[in-house]
Each structure stands twice: as C-alpha cells, then as structure tokens.
Amino acid sequence: MTQILFRNVTVVDGTGEPPFRGEVLVQGSRIQAISRAAGALSAPGAEVVDGGGATLMPGMVEAHAHPSFANTSDLASLGDIPPEEHTLLTMKHVRVLLDHGFTSILSAASAKPRLDVVIRNAINAGEIPGPRMLAASPEMTVTGGLGDVRLHHHHRDSFAVIADGPDEFRRAARHFVREGVDTLKINPSGDEFVPSARAMHTVMNEAEVAAVCEVARSRGRRVAGHARSAESVKMCLRNGVEILYHATLSDAEALDMLEAAKDRVFVAPTLGITYTSLYEAKDYGVTPPRDVARALEAELALGCENMRALRRRGVRILPGGDYGFTWNPIGRNARDLEHFVDLLGYTPMDAIVAATRLGAQLMMLGDELGQVREGFLADLLLVDGDPSKDVRILQDRDRLLAIMKDGQFHKRPPAGRGAYALAAE
Numbered sequence: 001m002t003q004i005l006f007r008n009v010t011v012v013d014g015t016g017e018p019p020f021r022g023e024v025l026v027q028g029s030r031i032q033a034i035s036r037a038a039g040a041l042s043a044p045g046a047e048v049v050d051g052g053g054a055t056l057m058p059g060m061v062e063a064h065a066h067p068s069f070a071n072t073s074d075l076a077s078l079g080d081i082p083p084e085e086h087t088l089l090t091m092k093h094v095r096v097l098l099d100h101g102f103t104s105i106l107s108a109a110s111a112k113p114r115l116d117v118v119i120r121n122a123i124n125a126g127e128i129p130g131p132r133m134l135a136a137s138p139e140m141t142v143t144g145g146l147g148d149v150r151l152h153h154h155h156r157d158s159f160a161v162i163a164d165g166p167d168e169f170r171r172a173a174r175h176f177v178r179e180g181v182d183t184l185k186i187n188p189s190g191d192e193f194v195p196s197a198r199a200m201h202t203v204m205n206e207a208e209v210a211a212v213c214e215v216a217r218s219r220g221r222r223v224a225g226h227a228r229s230a231e232s233v234k235m236c237l238r239n240g241v242e243i244l245y246h247a248t249l250s251d252a253e254a255l256d257m258l259e260a261a262k263d264r265v266f267v268a269p270t271l272g273i274t275y276t277s278l279y280e281a282k283d284y285g286v287t288p289p290r291d292v293a294r295a296l297e298a299e300l301a302l303g304c305e306n307m308r309a310l311r312r313r314g315v316r317i318l319p320g321g322d323y324g325f326t327w328n329p330i331g332r333n334a335r336d337l338e339h340f341v342d343l344l345g346y347t348p349m350d351a352i353v354a355a356t357r358l359g360a361q362l363m364m365l366g367d368e369l370g371q372v373r374e375g376f377l378a379d380l381l382l383v384d385g386d387p388s389k390d391v392r393i394l395q396d397r398d399r400l401l402a403i404m405k406d407g408q409f410h411k412r413p414p415a416g417r418g419a420y421a422l423a424a425e
C-alpha cells in the first residue's frame, strides 16, 4: 500500500486545537499515524514530503456548491445550455473546486436533472478529477417562485423544476430519487432578485414541503431548503428539512426552532453571493435596482446578526457562498471563510473548523473526515503560510502547495523549493 510521510509540517488538525509541529503518515486512503516529535515515524519505502514548516490541514468542504452554474450574470440562461456542453462545463467546475482546496462539496442544486448525479458517479469511479460530492436535484419551485423563468406565450427551459401542489412535488421528488440524487432541493422562499417572490415571501405551502420531506424520509435522502423568510425556515423545520440555506430573515421563533434542532440541522447563510451582489456586481456591469440593493443590505445585516446568535446557541453554521455567478465565480469559494471572520466575528481558526470538521458532518462523514486524525480519510492540504492566522491565504491557489484526496495527490508538492524531498528509507 502506498505510504506518504509528511515531515516538518505544522498541523492544523480541524478541531480548533492550537497548531503543532509534527509528522503525518498516510497509508492508502487514510491517515495512519501522527507524531509531535521529529523523526519519530518511520515508514520504510514511504514517499517523504518535507513540508519546510508549511501547514498541513484537512481539505475544505463547500456547503453550497453549484458546479453546474455557468458563472453567468443571468441564471435563466442556464436553461439554454445544451446537455452535452453543460456536462463538460460541470466536469470542468468540479476540477476547479478541487484545484482550490475543496476536497468535498455538497451541491445546492443541479441546473439539469442528471448533471450532478452523472458527475458525482464519474468522480467516484475515478474517471474524472473532482471532490467528494453529494449530488442534488434541480431546485424544485412553484409557479412564480425562484427558478420559474417562463414567460407567458414564450417557452423557456429553466434550471429549476416547477411544481404546484403536494402531488406534483411528490412526483418530482420521487423522480429525482430514482435518478440517484443525494439531496432534494426545494425553494420555499423567494429571493430579492425575483420580483414575484422576494426574500420575505414564503411561496411553498406546508403540504408541498411535507410531500418532499416524506419522499426523502422514506428513501434515506435529505432535503435542502432555500429558506430566507422566517416562515419558510419554520416550515422547513416543522417538516424535517435538515439543510437550511440562508435562514437570514429568521425571527425569534425561527431561531428557537433552529436551536431545538441543532443536532440534526446545518445552516449555510451563503454570505458570498449577498456580499458580492451588493458591493462588487457593479464592477461586472450588474447593478441591482435601488430597492433590491436596500433589501439585500438589510438582509445581510439581519442575516449576520442571526448567524452570530445561532452560533452562540450551538447551531452549526457552515461556509458556502453560492459561487457560480459572474461576480461570484466558482473557485473563489474560500472567500466565505474570510466573510466568516469579517462579518460574523469568527477567529480564523474557527472559520477553518467550520469548513473542515463541521463540513465533514454535513457530508455525513463526521467520524472519518474533516480532521487530521489517525484513521481518518487523507483529504489534506499543504499550505504555504499559517491560515489559522489569516484565512485569506486559502484563496490563493499558488499557496496550496499540495492537495490530497483519499490519500492520493491531486496536486503534488512542488520540487525545488525545499518543500519536497523524495527518498526511500
């Protein structure tokens, strides 16, 4: 079995404990041994990587990925991409995510029914490079909800699937489970850029959410909800939705309900997209109308306040920022960690824990992923510098000296920088 010994590294183990100098031995797909003493691990025949003091940390988890989004400013155009081109684009994007240190992603919706499933299967079969991936259904939405891009007298394919009433939602959910998704995605609330369904509007009803949750429960799948309004958060919690996206406009009752469900739910506020839509989209020629900008600003402020409160109450908050738009493109995902520090008051170390240990729990692999720990899966990053002091380092691809998934290098450590030595001993 292949053995790789990382020597002379500073371990940030994903638990929040202080970094320590040491050595880490990887055997096959797992972390075999960890030592805090130099030269303590011997592994005859192992490949030795001299880290030169670089940081060794768990690979990051993206909680709200959209590998099939085309980095466009116009979501509706996703429906115009033919399936063949769209498959290739999604294949490219999962590689981009891995190239940027994300060794696991939970998809937050596939832009066509089978894109996520096909790409996940190809990654798992070793046919294409990409992170561990949990595949989502397309967004299931109602007429006039986020994702209904149809116009009267004008047919247009959407990135979403439109259903009305519990029977249609049940049929759609069963269909996507048949096709192999891990997660069913619903859009119970609107969004600021949808005139017919704004963020404070709750557009799905109780019976529709219940129908999707019933299908998920009976088939061992999870439901993820786009839930910005307070009522949509409560509706999700009443019916067993486990992954809550946004939850930004939660009121006191919604916060109480989230706390009561803290052992089974995850919240990802997706700060990235809101922040860049407000402050950076204009650099890309996209300026939100003034009323939308004002609403986004208010949502970001309340959302940050709510996330701080939820964190104090023990709810798991995860980075993951809806990257996949022109002004918030795939590959910049690690910027969400910076937002956690700047907007939510996290220490850099706490932001790393959220992206690693908690992320692994979201991936349903909490007892074997997301930590540098003996017996755990060897999804590791070798980082030039100390991200536990400054998480912005993680946004610089060049400072990710090595990227390992399942004990195999996706990116090998560079030769000739004193950071790499190969020897049989």
Ligand SMILES: [Zn+2]
Pocket: 064, 066, 108, 109, 322
């Ligand atoms: Zn999204």
